[in-house]
Amino acid sequence: MHLAQLHLHFFKNYERSDLEFVAGINCFVGPNGSGKTNLLDAIHYLCLTKSGFGFTDSQSIAHQSQFFTLQAEVEGNTAFSLLKCIQEQGKRKLFYQDGRLLERLGEHVGALPVVLIAPDDADMVKGPEENRRKFFDNTLCQLDPVYLKRLSRYQHLLKQRNALLKTMQAKGRFQADFLAPYDSQLIPEAIWIAEQRQQFLMDFEPLLQAQYQAITAGQEHLQLQYESQARDPEQFEKMFREAAYQDYLAKRSTVGVHKDNFHLYLDGHPIRKFGSQGQVKSAAIALKLAQFLALKARVGFPPILLLDDIFDKLDDKRIQFLLRLVAQNEFGQLFLTDARPERSKKMLASLQTSIRVFPVEKGRVLAAEDIGQVPPSE
Amino acid sequence: MNYPSKLIEQAVLEISKLPGIGKKTALRLALHLLKQNEQTVEGLTGALSRLKKETRYCERCHNLSDGPLCTVCASPSRQENVICVVAEVPDLIAIENTGQYRGTYHVLGGILSPMHGIGPEELQVASLLERVKSAGEEMEIIFALPSTMDGDTTSFYLMKLLKPFGVNISTVARGIPIGGELEYTDEVTLGRSILARVKYDFGG
Numbered sequence: 001m002h003l004a005q006l007h008l009h010f011f012k013n014y015e016r017s018d019l020e021f022v023a024g025i026n027c028f029v030g031p032n033g034s035g036k037t038n039l040l041d042a043i044h045y046l047c048l049t050k051s052g053f054g055f056t057d058s059q060s061i062a063h064q065s066q067f068f069t070l071q072a073e074v075e076g077n078t079a080f081s082l083l084k085c086i087q088e089q090g091k092r093k094l095f096y097q098d099g100r101l102l103e104r105l106g107e108h109v110g111a112l113p114v115v116l117i118a119p120d121d122a123d124m125v126k127g128p129e130e131n132r133r134k135f136f137d138n139t140l141c142q143l144d145p146v147y148l149k150r151l152s153r154y155q156h157l158l159k160q161r162n163a164l165l166k167t168m169q170a171k172g173r174f175q176a177d178f179l180a181p182y183d184s185q186l187i188p189e190a191i192w193i194a195e196q197r198q199q200f201l202m203d204f205e206p207l208l209q210a211q212y213q214a215i216t217a218g219q220e221h222l223q224l225q226y227e228s229q230a231r232d233p234e235q236f237e238k239m240f241r242e243a244a245y246q247d248y249l250a251k252r253s254t255v256g257v258h259k260d261n262f263h264l265y266l267d268g269h270p271i272r273k274f275g276s277q278g279q280v281k282s283a284a285i286a287l288k289l290a291q292f293l294a295l296k297a298r299v300g301f302p303p304i305l306l307l308d309d310i311f312d313k314l315d316d317k318r319i320q321f322l323l324r325l326v327a328q329n330e331f332g333q334l335f336l337t338d339a340r341p342e343r344s345k346k347m348l349a350s351l352q353t354s355i356r357v358f359p360v361e362k363g364r365v366l367a368a369e370d371i372g373q374v375p376p377s378e
Numbered sequence: 379m380n381y382p383s384k385l386i387e388q389a390v391l392e393i394s395k396l397p398g399i400g401k402k403t404a405l406r407l408a409l410h411l412l413k414q415n416e417q418t419v420e421g422l423t424g425a426l427s428r429l430k431k432e433t434r435y436c437e438r439c440h441n442l443s444d445g446p447l448c449t450v451c452a453s454p455s456r457q458e459n460v461i462c463v464v465a466e467v468p469d470l471i472a473i474e475n476t477g478q479y480r481g482t483y484h485v486l487g488g489i490l491s492p493m494h495g496i497g498p499e500e501l502q503v504a505s506l507l508e509r510v511k512s513a514g515e516e517m518e519i520i521f522a523l524p525s526t527m528d529g530d531t532t533s534f535y536l537m538k539l540l541k542p543f544g545v546n547i548s549t550v551a552r553g554i555p556i557g558g559e560l561e562y563t564d565e566v567t568l569g570r571s572i573l574a575r576v577k578y579d580f581g582g
Binding site: 163164167177178182 | 490491492493495497498527528530531532534535538539564
């Protein structure tokens with residue numbers, strides 16, 4: 001599966017751009033602030049129906065416009081070949097597969113699996129628990145549409161319950177019977193989500209360990225530990241119900257899978273506290289590559305890989321490692337950004353795949369150049 | 379926009395406050411009214427001011443009503459021991475239009491959504507309980523609430539409250555629409571339709 005074409009209209013700093021991609025490596029080069037990353041984000045949008053860089057939908061509309069549209073032509077083993085996204089200011093985001101409007105955006109998630117490797121990935125390892133939860137939820141949602149559905153259900157019920165707790169506080173009256181309909185729906189969802197996370201990690205941890213060992217040439221051992229209040233269903237239900245009054249005082253739900261933790265250890269020591277910069281970066285890449293492999297194993301073809309600014313932000317050792325994987329044909333279609341065109345060309349020149357370089361300048365994509373040793377048609 | 383007259387401007391301003399009506403449509407409507415004879419226009423303004431002043435809510439079910447009881451509650455031919463619980467008046471009207479229902483209603487005035495400031499106390503829950511409590515005969519309650527997460531939560535909440543009174547509770551069936559293609563029915567609906575399949579009756 002690969003993207004053959006991409007059309008942007010009023011997306012971020014692009015008024016209008018039409019791009020034709022190769023199935024191998026597509027390289028966006030140009031000065032900082034020219035809009036290279038925005039092209040990666042456009043692709044991320046089309047794959048996962050949202051920004052991969054934390055932008056809201058309205059922030060992604062060009063200043064001079066009230067809407068943006070993104071369109072892509074997809075080739076290969078997908079159920080559709082034409083994908084379109086329209087976002088009008090203040091309106092619902094619309095996704096069309098071959099002209100058919102999707103009733104729920106969730107229907108599309110997972111159809112075009114994608115992995116993004118970006119400079120701030122280290123925050124996933126070093127940052128707060130929430131970042132790791134987001135990463136694993138992102139992976140699980142791409143793997144299983146039912147997980148996405150039940151997770152959104154959990155999140156909606158939780159939001160309503162928290163709003164209710166706040167209202168009760170404001171009125172100064174605790175009413176357990178008001179909470180009951182939320183509790184009886186949240187508890188089974190939480191138990192199911194914890195079970196899915198637990199099961200997924202059993203497959204994921206070996207992938208992660210292997211990737212980390214390969215990157216660091218086998219010096220250390222990376223472990224992943226899952227911590228959840230919902231792992232024991234009976235105890236969880238008791239805990240959840242007993243916390244009701246404490247929740248009322250705190251004005252938010254203090255028990256649930258939104259409190260789950262994913263701990264990373266290096267040879268038994270928490271990497272968040274003791275990891276060096278290099279170890280943190282290696283762990284971040286290992287997580288993303290393991291995500292790539294997990295998705296690939298499930299869908300049977302390689303996900304789209306987006307590499308943002310890696311030549312600048314990664315050291316030579318890790319870049320060489322990634323390029324070796326590219327050379328071994330581990331990846332499918334790949335998109336990368338680089339501020340220095342000569343460097344990209346030099347790094348990629350020896351690879352046996354189709355390579356197209358797109359010079360980017362202030363929201364405009366200039367004439368592309370094929371530099372690969374394999375013609376773009378293959 | 380500039381208007382040639384203050385009176386037009388005022389009318390446009392008022393009309394454009396209505397949902398779904400912009401300044402341009404408001405101007406078109408105002409100019410249309412200007413062209414009508416006085417009687418027609420007074421017919422409209424009269425109806426509107428009476429609408430707000432005289433419309434009442436049924437004391438029993440909170441449906442829109444002209445008197446203390448709405449036409450459904452006042453009718454002697456309706457089964458008083460069957461109550462269909464709906465969120466809003468348009469839901470009631472939709473069910474009435476089917477001509478298939480002979481019981482009474484209870485309009486909650488919304489569904490639970492604490493995010494939007496709607497808790498149990500903002501809905502007509504207490505009066506529903508009162509109706510069930512004071513009933514002399516066996517009651518049947520039918521939930522006809524939106525098939526959304528918040529709709530389900532509302533049903534859950536009411537179910538728990540009503541359970542101690544020993545009433546029969548049911549909810550409207552969810553399934554494949556009449557004239558609908560199986561192929562295009564969403565998975566959740568189709569899944570439920572299979573589980574809640576209907577048995578053929580070969581009687582007679």
